[in-house]
Amino acid sequence: MPKDAAHDWILKPLNPPQRQAASADRRPLLIVAGAGTGKTATLVHRVAWLMAGGVDPARILLLTFTRRAAGEMLRRVDAILRRLAEKEASDEAAGGSDEADARSMQRLRSTRVWGGTFHAIATRLLRRFGKAINLAPEFTIHDRTDSEDLMAVVRTELGLAKTDKRFPKKGTCMAIYSRCINARQKLGHALKHHFPWCQDWEEELGKLFDAYVDRKEAGSVLDYDDLLLYWHALLADPKAAERVRGLFDCVLVDEYQDTNVLQAEILYKLCPDGQGLTVVGDDAQSIYAFRAATVRNILDFPKHYPDAQIVTLEQNYRSTQPILDATNRVIGQAKERYRKDLWTERGEGARPWLVHCEDEDDQAEYLIRRILEHREAGIDLRRQAVLFRASHHSMLLEAELSERKIPFHKYGGLKFVETAHVKDLLAFLRLAENPRDVVAGARILPLLPGLGPVKARKLMQTLVDAGGDFTAWKDFKPPAGAEKLWPKLVRLLVDLSGAKEGLPEQVGRVRKFYGPLLEQHYDHAQPRLRDLEQLEQIASRYRSRRRLLEQLTLDPPASTQDLAGPPLLDDDYLVLSTIHSAKGLEWDAVYVIHAADGNIPSDMATNSPEEIEEERRLFYVALTRAKNWLYVCFPLRYYQYGPRRGDRYGFAQRTRFLSDSAVELFQQEVTEGAGEDDAEDEGFGARVTSRSIRRRTKGLWS
DNA sequence: CTGTTGAAATTTTTT
DNA sequence: ATTTCAACAG
Numbered sequence: 237m238p239k240d241a242a243h244d245w246i247l248k249p250l251n252p253p254q255r256q257a258a259s260a261d262r263r264p265l266l267i268v269a270g271a272g273t274g275k276t277a278t279l280v281h282r283v284a285w286l287m288a289g290g291v292d293p294a295r296i297l298l299l300t301f302t303r304r305a306a307g308e309m310l311r312r313v314d315a316i317l318r319r320l321a322e323k324e325a326s327d328e329a330a331g332g333s334d335e336a337d338a339r340s341m342q343r344l345r346s347t348r349v350w351g352g353t354f355h356a357i358a359t360r361l362l363r364r365f366g367k368a369i370n371l372a373p374e375f376t377i378h379d380r381t382d383s384e385d386l387m388a389v390v391r392t393e394l395g396l397a398k399t400d401k402r403f404p405k406k407g408t409c410m411a412i413y414s415r416c417i418n419a420r421q422k423l424g425h426a427l428k429h430h431f432p433w434c435q436d437w438e439e440e441l442g443k444l445f446d447a448y449v450d451r452k453e454a455g456s457v458l459d460y461d462d463l464l465l466y467w468h469a470l471l472a473d474p475k476a477a478e479r480v481r482g483l484f485d486c487v488l489v490d491e492y493q494d495t496n497v498l499q500a501e502i503l504y505k506l507c508p509d510g511q512g513l514t515v516v517g518d519d520a521q522s523i524y525a526f527r528a529a530t531v532r533n534i535l536d537f538p539k540h541y542p543d544a545q546i547v548t549l550e551q552n553y554r555s556t557q558p559i560l561d562a563t564n565r566v567i568g569q570a571k572e573r574y575r576k577d578l579w580t581e582r583g584e585g586a587r588p589w590l591v592h593c594e595d596e597d598d599q600a601e602y603l604i605r606r607i608l609e610h611r612e613a614g615i616d617l618r619r620q621a622v623l624f625r626a627s628h629h630s631m632l633l634e635a636e637l638s639e640r641k642i643p644f645h646k647y648g649g650l651k652f653v654e655t656a657h658v659k660d661l662l663a664f665l666r667l668a669e670n671p672r673d674v675v676a677g678a679r680i681l682p683l684l685p686g687l688g689p690v691k692a693r694k695l696m697q698t699l700v701d702a703g704g705d706f707t708a709w710k711d712f713k714p715p716a717g718a719e720k721l722w723p724k725l726v727r728l729l730v731d732l733s734g735a736k737e738g739l740p741e742q743v744g745r746v747r748k749f750y751g752p753l754l755e756q757h758y759d760h761a762q763p764r765l766r767d768l769e770q771l772e773q774i775a776s777r778y779r780s781r782r783r784l785l786e787q788l789t790l791d792p793p794a795s796t797q798d799l800a801g802p803p804l805l806d807d808d809y810l811v812l813s814t815i816h817s818a819k820g821l822e823w824d825a826v827y828v829i830h831a832a833d834g835n836i837p838s839d840m841a842t843n844s845p846e847e848i849e850e851e852r853r854l855f856y857v858a859l860t861r862a863k864n865w866l867y868v869c870f871p872l873r874y875y876q877y878g879p880r881r882g883d884r885y886g887f888a889q890r891t892r893f894l895s896d897s898a899v900e901l902f903q904q905e906v907t908e909g910a911g912e913d914d915a916e917d918e919g920f921g922a923r924v925t926s927r928s929i930r931r932r933t934k935g936l937w938s
Numbered sequence: 939c940t941g942t943t944g945a946a947a948t949t950t951t952t953t
Numbered sequence: 954a955t956t957t958c959a960a961c962a963g
Contacts, residue, residue, distance in 0.1 A: 686939085791953090838951080841951085
């Protein structure tokens, strides 16, 4: 089949603007794709189109927001190309030899495409080319928690823990540092605009960050920010830059609205003239400013590449007209954005619901009733999702779902690998992998009785001095209580660093040593021990220990179930997700909960107009996930906790993002308990329901 | 030095 | 609810 015919075949399922985007020439291309406009499909077809046009898949770089997104896209690319190959084969059944067919199939497999997040790709490139900028290729990677731990170590070492006024805590220090790196801002600037309450500490913070950077260097450790920073540095080195640039003919970036200045600069250096560069995004869905992402990247793209082509996708394939009307109304009140008018051919459907609930319990009750109704009507649980602003907003609902034995999967919030016991176990492997990783040592050693932070630090120093040879620890005289354990630990680490055993065996050995310690240190030991068993089981899937550690820090599974692998086809579960983690996904029925001012927008994010605008976009992202049914719920009463206010109920307002004119597009519903008891309440404050009392008291002991 | 206890402060979203 | 820090006992 001639190339043109193949190209036509690929473009056939697309609408005209999508076609234009998928088949655009090599000039820089910006695709502005509104919510639900087939952005992913367009990108997938563009990759297929490029490959069918002869671009070597191994010379295509696909940058996505999660690794899962990359995997999903490449699967779809493969599916298209497979069908194309089948068609070619049947069209030319007479002529083509089997061998030639096999070759063309092989050529068209997307497995060789470089796909992943900025961080994952950075890792891959740095392992390969790091030497050019004096980076040892066997560096280990710190996740956010590890980085904070190292920050805490340095913080105490510099005596910043015992200042008369309270010094910012480790998490805040890390956030400030991270902003400087990712937004390429001076400390003073970052403090002034984003952490004004820390401005008094500018000098000390500067010293802290210096020391922090030195410690990472000494330990041959990179944090998340370093991965980008070193990739950037790699591209600043003329010789290395040439080699890296030479790897790729085409670079495609998804979710461009959520990249930061550093990432944009990496792209500029990777594609100086923009040839072969495609970026896709929607400024109306930019929700990662807190991570230093900036809409300016997408807005300035045409300025940076004056010959850029811009294609706007406006036909929505996801939602019904009534839902689209409502979401358009919400985003229409945003201050500044690329003009887009989303429309759909999906015509009639149910208007979205605005549900007034009495309180949180009532909200949970309502949700479960609706969810089960939809399931009865044939909408599986997995086609429904409950979305919320903050991870803890779903706690009550989770408890209720568990009680009713309704299976669910939660995305966002604390991840499996971030739990203390999993981190502990991985720290053993990490220390074996990189004995200079002080944070790993500082985590493991104090698990032994009688060993504290000070001895741990000294031991790590002797280990580093011995060049990472764990036998150097044999001379150490352990404190009373650890005499039995100490030789075992040394033996374990010596064996692990020898790496003679397979990965599951290694995890098994750590588990045997660590299990009893876990029981001493943590509550609820049983489920934690089971997590470790599970980790041992899946260890065999990884090629190497380094690979396992790398994958788990760069692409942490959202839950234990996720870690276990793709869910079985027949098991059905409801999706609970933070709005952030719901990005790019869609469901038949979507329930947005806690849509009250203070939650959406979050009280923490109402300090500046920019923050409020971002919260508005966040709400918009939540609403636009819905295909057929959209419910926005908020409890009228919520329980206020905390030492300052005492234990009492407060009253909630509907989110400010649902203006009166937007509310007109909703059908309003008041749940049973809500609204009818205003008179009774007078003078008494809140009426407390029996359900609420049950809930609250349960909280006292579990 | 370590481990425990209590008081005080802070409280989001995530690669 | 969690983190941090000081105070105190062993």
